[in-house]
Amino acid sequence: MKVLKFGGTSVANPENIIKVKSIVQRSPDEKSAVVVSAFGGITDVLLNTLEQAANQDLSYQKGLEEIEKRHISVIKELLPVQRQSTILSKVKSDLNILETLLEGAFLIGEITPKLSDKVVSYGELLSSFIISEFFKSEGVDAIFKDSRELILTDNAYGKAAVNFKVTNQNCGDYFNESKHQIHVLPGFVASNSDGNSTTLGRGGSDYTAAIIAAAVNASILEIWTDVSGMYTANPKLVKQAKCVAHISYEEAMELSHFGAKVLYPPTIQPVLGKEIPIVIKNTFSPEDEGTLITKNTNGGGKTVRGISHVGNISLLSLEGPGMIGIPGISKRFFETLSVDGISVVLITQASSEHSICVGISDDDVKRATAAVNEAFEYEIARKKINPVIVEQDLTIVALVGDNMKSHQGLSGKMFSTLGRNNVNIRAIAQGASERNISAVIKKTDVKKALNSLHEEFFEENIKQLNLFVMGVGNVGSKFLTQILQQQTYLKEELKLNIRVIGMSNSRNMVFDENGINLKDWETTIAGGEKADKVKFFEKVKTLNFRNSVFVDNTASKEVAQGYPDYLKNSISVVTCNKIACSSDYDFYRELKQLAKKYNAPFLFETNVGAGLPIIDTLKNLIASGDKVKKIQAVLSGSLNFVFNNFNDQVTFHDIVKQAQEEGYTEPDPTIDLSGIDVMRKILILARESGNKLDIEQIENDAFLPKESLETNSNEAFFASLVKHEDGFQEMYKSARDEDSKLKYVAQFENGKAKVGLQQIPKGHDFYNLEGSDNIVLFFTERYPNQPMIIKGAGAGADVTASGIFADIIRIGNF
Known part of the structure; x- marks a missing residue:
C-alpha cells in the first residue's frame, strides 16, 4: 500500500483535481490512501472569517458566502448533474453547521482553541468528501474516510499531539478490513478522546499522510505539491536553485525546519523509524524526478546539500554579571519560555556565561519579554541581570548537509562569503551533529545572503x-x-x-x-x-x-x-x-579606506591612460617593495592627438574640433587643453606612489591664452582659438625649427609635480609618440637608469571602455 498527499494548490480548482485523479490512477493494482488538503486558500478564508465573527464584524458573512460558492462551483463543474443533488445536500448541511459555529463566535465575541479547530477542520472535510465523490463518478473504486475516526490526539487544540498506539491500531484495522482500492482522507484533522475535532498544525496534512504511512507500513509516501521537489535553496529567491534528487531523512528534517515549505517538519518522524521512503513530486509536472528522501545517502559526495532560511525571527538576550558562575540561570530562562508555550528555534551562549541568546518567532516577542523580565525581576532590580534585550526583523540562514561533519573550513567559507557581501551576522549556532550551521541576519539581507551562499556552494564557481x-x-x-x-x-x-x-x-x-x-x-x-x-x-x-x-x-x-x-x-x-x-x-584617502573597511573594491585604472595598465603596474611595483623616484609621462591622448596632427597646413581650431568630435577630449575641451586633465592624472600617480599631494601644489605651465582659459562655453572657447591662431602657429614653427615635436609632459620628482608643453628633441622616448598614444616612464629603485615604460593608446571611447571592463573582471577575480 502507498500513501499520497496532495496539497492545497494541487486541489485548488476542478482542473487541478482532474490532474490528481490521473496521478492516483497510475498504480491501479496497489491499494492507496489519498490524503488531501483544503482547496487552495480556504483555510486562510476560514481563519479570517472566524476572526471577523469573533470581532463581531458582520462582514464574516461574506467569507462564509465565498466558502460556499467555492465548494458548490467545484461540485457543479466536476460531477455529473444526476449525482450533484445528494452531494450538494451533504455539503450544504456541513456549511449550515459551520455557519452556526461562526454565529456562536459572533455572539460570544471570542475564539476558543476548541472552536478554532472545529471551524478550520471544515476545509479538509469538505474537499476530501467532494474529491472522493468525483473519483466515484469517474469509475474509480474510491471511498471517503474521515481521518478523525483514525487519528487520536490529546486536547492541545491547534497543534495536538498524536496517540500513536491507538492511532496505529485504528489505521491497521481499517485498511486491513477495507476492500476498496482508493481511500480519500482529509489531512490536518484528528479528534481527541471526547470526540472533538483537533488539528495537527498548519501543514498538518503532510503529517496526517506520514502517520497513516507509518501505521500501515506503506511502501512509499508521496507528497504532491506545486514544486518538483526540495531545492538547494528557495527558487523564488534564488533563480539558480536546483532540485535535489536524493536526500537523507535528517537533511530533509533540517531543511524543512529552516523554511523549506514543501515539507512540514514533523512529517518525517513517523516514517523515519520504519525507513519508509518519501518522494516529493510536482502535481503539475508529474514526470519530473522530484526528491527522494531515504536513509543516509552519503550526499553524492557533496558537503552542503541545501541552504534554507526561516524568517520573522527575533533574538532575545539575557545578560549580566550576575549570571557568571550561577547554576540554574539557563534552566529558569528556558523553563519560563516553555511554561509560556514559546518555541525556541536557535540557542547560543557565551563561554563566559555572561549571556544567553535565543531565537524565537516575532509573534512571541512581547509575551516572551514580559515573562522573562518577570521571572528575573529580583536580579534585574539589583542590576545583576539586565532587562531582556530584543532584536527584531531577523532571519535565520542555514547550511544543511550530512557530509558537513568534520569537514574543515565550511564555517569559514560561509561566514567569509556573507562578510564579503556586507551581510552582518548577529548570532551563530552549530549543532553537535554538525549537520547544520545557522546564522542570524537582518531579514533585508536574506535574498543577497541566499544567493551569495548558493553561488559559493552550488554554482560550479560561476x-x-x-x-x-x-x-x-x-x-x-x-x-x-x-x-x-x-x-x-x-x-x-x-x-x-x-x-x-x-x-x-x-x-x-x-x-x-x-x-x-x-x-x-x-x-x-x-x-x-x-x-x-x-x-x-x-x-x-x-x-x-x-x-x-x-x-x-x-x-x-x-x-x-x-x-x-x-x-x-x-x-x-x-x-x-x-x-x-x-x-x-x-577624500581620496577616505575612499581607499572605505574600500578596505567594507571589502568593496574601488578601481579607477582608466583615470590614467584609459585602457593602459598604468595604475595596476604602479600598484604592483609598490606592493613588491619598489619605490618610485621619478615619473615622466605624456598622459593626455587628446593633447597628443592635437599636437601630432597640428602643423602649418591646418588651424589649431580645426584640430581641436576634430579631437572633440572623435571623442579624444572631454565634453568640455578646456579640461584637456588647460592642462587640468593632465594635472589630475599625474596627481593620481603621485598619490598611488604613496605621496601626499593636492592639485594646488602642481605647477602648470599653460600654453593657452588667458582669454581661452576664461571662456564659459564651448562656442566661446573655439572662437578664442581662431582669434589666437597666430600664437599657436608660432609655437609649432619654434619646435619645427629646433627639429623637435610639441608634447604636453607631466613630471613628478622629489615630491613635486609639474605639467606643461615642451619641445621634445629627436631620440627622446616621447619623440615618436603617435596619434593619441600615452607613455609613462617609471624611474624606481629597481629601474634607476632604464625606466619601466608603458606605452599605447591612451584615449578614445573603446579603449576607455575596455579599461573599465578590465576593472570589472578584476573584481570578479577577487
Missing part, C-alpha cells in the same frame, strides 16, 4: 556580478556593447556572469532585477523613469544584490561625491571619472 551603470554616452555605450559581446566567453572561460541591473543617463534611469537586455538597452532606458542620482543609489541599496558594482562613466563631480555611500554598503566602485581621486587628498 560568479555573478551585478552592475549599476551611471553614464551610457560615448564610453558607456561602448562598455555595454563589450559586455554583450563577451558574455558567453566570460561564462565559459572566466566563470563570470555579468548582468547590468540598472543604468542611468542624464535624463532617464531604469532597473531590471533579472538583468537589462543589452541588445535593446537604448529603447529600455528611453522608457525609464526620470533620472535622479539619490534615487538611483537608494534603489541599488534596496535591491541589495550580492557582488554589486557601481560603474561611473561620467565626468560629474556630484556623482563622484556619492562614492562613499556605495562603498559603505559594500558596493564596489569602478570609475573612469578622475574627479574623486584627484580631489581633496582626505
Whole structure:
C-alpha cells in the first residue's frame, strides 16, 4: 500500500483535481490512501472569517458566502448533474453547521482553541468528501474516510499531539478490513478522546499522510505539491536553485525546519523509524524526478546539500554579571519560555556565561519579554541581570548537509562569503551533529545572503556580478556593447556572469532585477523613469544584490561625491571619472579606506591612460617593495592627438574640433587643453606612489591664452582659438625649427609635480609618440637608469571602455 498527499494548490480548482485523479490512477493494482488538503486558500478564508465573527464584524458573512460558492462551483463543474443533488445536500448541511459555529463566535465575541479547530477542520472535510465523490463518478473504486475516526490526539487544540498506539491500531484495522482500492482522507484533522475535532498544525496534512504511512507500513509516501521537489535553496529567491534528487531523512528534517515549505517538519518522524521512503513530486509536472528522501545517502559526495532560511525571527538576550558562575540561570530562562508555550528555534551562549541568546518567532516577542523580565525581576532590580534585550526583523540562514561533519573550513567559507557581501551576522549556532550551521541576519539581507551562499556552494564557481551603470554616452555605450559581446566567453572561460541591473543617463534611469537586455538597452532606458542620482543609489541599496558594482562613466563631480555611500554598503566602485581621486587628498584617502573597511573594491585604472595598465603596474611595483623616484609621462591622448596632427597646413581650431568630435577630449575641451586633465592624472600617480599631494601644489605651465582659459562655453572657447591662431602657429614653427615635436609632459620628482608643453628633441622616448598614444616612464629603485615604460593608446571611447571592463573582471577575480 502507498500513501499520497496532495496539497492545497494541487486541489485548488476542478482542473487541478482532474490532474490528481490521473496521478492516483497510475498504480491501479496497489491499494492507496489519498490524503488531501483544503482547496487552495480556504483555510486562510476560514481563519479570517472566524476572526471577523469573533470581532463581531458582520462582514464574516461574506467569507462564509465565498466558502460556499467555492465548494458548490467545484461540485457543479466536476460531477455529473444526476449525482450533484445528494452531494450538494451533504455539503450544504456541513456549511449550515459551520455557519452556526461562526454565529456562536459572533455572539460570544471570542475564539476558543476548541472552536478554532472545529471551524478550520471544515476545509479538509469538505474537499476530501467532494474529491472522493468525483473519483466515484469517474469509475474509480474510491471511498471517503474521515481521518478523525483514525487519528487520536490529546486536547492541545491547534497543534495536538498524536496517540500513536491507538492511532496505529485504528489505521491497521481499517485498511486491513477495507476492500476498496482508493481511500480519500482529509489531512490536518484528528479528534481527541471526547470526540472533538483537533488539528495537527498548519501543514498538518503532510503529517496526517506520514502517520497513516507509518501505521500501515506503506511502501512509499508521496507528497504532491506545486514544486518538483526540495531545492538547494528557495527558487523564488534564488533563480539558480536546483532540485535535489536524493536526500537523507535528517537533511530533509533540517531543511524543512529552516523554511523549506514543501515539507512540514514533523512529517518525517513517523516514517523515519520504519525507513519508509518519501518522494516529493510536482502535481503539475508529474514526470519530473522530484526528491527522494531515504536513509543516509552519503550526499553524492557533496558537503552542503541545501541552504534554507526561516524568517520573522527575533533574538532575545539575557545578560549580566550576575549570571557568571550561577547554576540554574539557563534552566529558569528556558523553563519560563516553555511554561509560556514559546518555541525556541536557535540557542547560543557565551563561554563566559555572561549571556544567553535565543531565537524565537516575532509573534512571541512581547509575551516572551514580559515573562522573562518577570521571572528575573529580583536580579534585574539589583542590576545583576539586565532587562531582556530584543532584536527584531531577523532571519535565520542555514547550511544543511550530512557530509558537513568534520569537514574543515565550511564555517569559514560561509561566514567569509556573507562578510564579503556586507551581510552582518548577529548570532551563530552549530549543532553537535554538525549537520547544520545557522546564522542570524537582518531579514533585508536574506535574498543577497541566499544567493551569495548558493553561488559559493552550488554554482560550479560561476560568479555573478551585478552592475549599476551611471553614464551610457560615448564610453558607456561602448562598455555595454563589450559586455554583450563577451558574455558567453566570460561564462565559459572566466566563470563570470555579468548582468547590468540598472543604468542611468542624464535624463532617464531604469532597473531590471533579472538583468537589462543589452541588445535593446537604448529603447529600455528611453522608457525609464526620470533620472535622479539619490534615487538611483537608494534603489541599488534596496535591491541589495550580492557582488554589486557601481560603474561611473561620467565626468560629474556630484556623482563622484556619492562614492562613499556605495562603498559603505559594500558596493564596489569602478570609475573612469578622475574627479574623486584627484580631489581633496582626505577624500581620496577616505575612499581607499572605505574600500578596505567594507571589502568593496574601488578601481579607477582608466583615470590614467584609459585602457593602459598604468595604475595596476604602479600598484604592483609598490606592493613588491619598489619605490618610485621619478615619473615622466605624456598622459593626455587628446593633447597628443592635437599636437601630432597640428602643423602649418591646418588651424589649431580645426584640430581641436576634430579631437572633440572623435571623442579624444572631454565634453568640455578646456579640461584637456588647460592642462587640468593632465594635472589630475599625474596627481593620481603621485598619490598611488604613496605621496601626499593636492592639485594646488602642481605647477602648470599653460600654453593657452588667458582669454581661452576664461571662456564659459564651448562656442566661446573655439572662437578664442581662431582669434589666437597666430600664437599657436608660432609655437609649432619654434619646435619645427629646433627639429623637435610639441608634447604636453607631466613630471613628478622629489615630491613635486609639474605639467606643461615642451619641445621634445629627436631620440627622446616621447619623440615618436603617435596619434593619441600615452607613455609613462617609471624611474624606481629597481629601474634607476632604464625606466619601466608603458606605452599605447591612451584615449578614445573603446579603449576607455575596455579599461573599465578590465576593472570589472578584476573584481570578479577577487
